[in-house]
Amino acid sequence: MRLRSALKDRSSWRRWIIRMLVVIVLLPPVLTVLYAVVPPVSTLMLGRYAQLLWVDRQWKPLEEISPHLVRSIITSEDSGFCVHGGVEWEALQKQVDVLLNEGESPRGASTLTMQTAKNLFLWNGRSFVRKGLELPLALMLDAMLTKRRIMEIYLNIAEWGEGIFGAEAAAQAWYGIPAKDLSRTQAARLATALPNPLGRNPAKPSSGHRKLAATNLSRVKVAGDIFSCVLGS
Incomplete structure (x- = not known):
């Protein structure tokens, strides 16, 4: 028995x-x-809700977000966004080569689609497990959603400060204006704050941050047709 x-x-x-x-x-x-x-929420937002922490997110459709921000983010984070299938394999291979040859932790090579997948389904922090999970999730998002929708979701769940999520909340918090009214310079400073959203102040950027934003503005001007899948020709 x-x-x-x-x-x-x-x-x-x-x-x-x-x-x-x-x-x-x-x-x-x-x-x-x-x-x-x-409109989805990110896992980071859910974590803050679970801890009863403040969250500011005001969902806005892509039409109500400044195209300057779209251009600056694509230029800064993923210039191949409109042409890859969710994963930039060549950039990823370079990072793997760095790991194998030099023993350094892989960094970069995350497309906007991979970042969206991470924000929606995974956790923060660097690990090979999380990076491995990002790949099939990014491919799935690219296959199931349009580029415009992926960008719209990304712009509404990206973290831009402690408890500040999405372009509208960021524009209001840092500049006191709606996201649709962001200028080129403001958009560039928001875009270049993304790699370190808790350490960079878009409203009062450091000299290094200002230089990054200026470089972003220069690159946007000569970027060519890399925004068409989101903004049209």
Whole structure:
């Protein structure tokens, strides 16, 4: 009887584990279908909600966000956004080569789609496990959503300060204006704050931050047709 009970318990645990794995695998595509029409929240936002911490996020459609910000972010974060399938394989290979040859931790090579996947489904921090999970999730997002929708989601869940999420909240918090009214310079400073949103102040940028923003502005001017999938020709 004890052996039969133990076998039954083991079988129950196995079935429970299998069900959980099925849920984990199916949840991202199911949520992505939902996110095609419903404003999503990021895992970081959910974490703050769970801790009863302040969150400022005001969802805005892409039409109500300054195109200057779109241009600055694509130029700064992912110039190949309109042409890759969610992953920039060549840049990723370079980072793998750095790891194998020099032993350094891989950094960069994250497309906007990969960053969106991370923000929607994963956690912050550098790890090979998280980076590995980003790849199939980014490919899934690119296959299921339009480029415009991916950009719209990204602009509404990106972190721009402690508890500040999305372009509208950032524009209001740092400049006291709606996101649709951001100037070129303001957009460039917001875009170049993204790699370090808790350490860079777009309203009072350091000299280094100002230089990054100026470089971004210069690059936007000569970027050519890299924004067409979001802003049109």
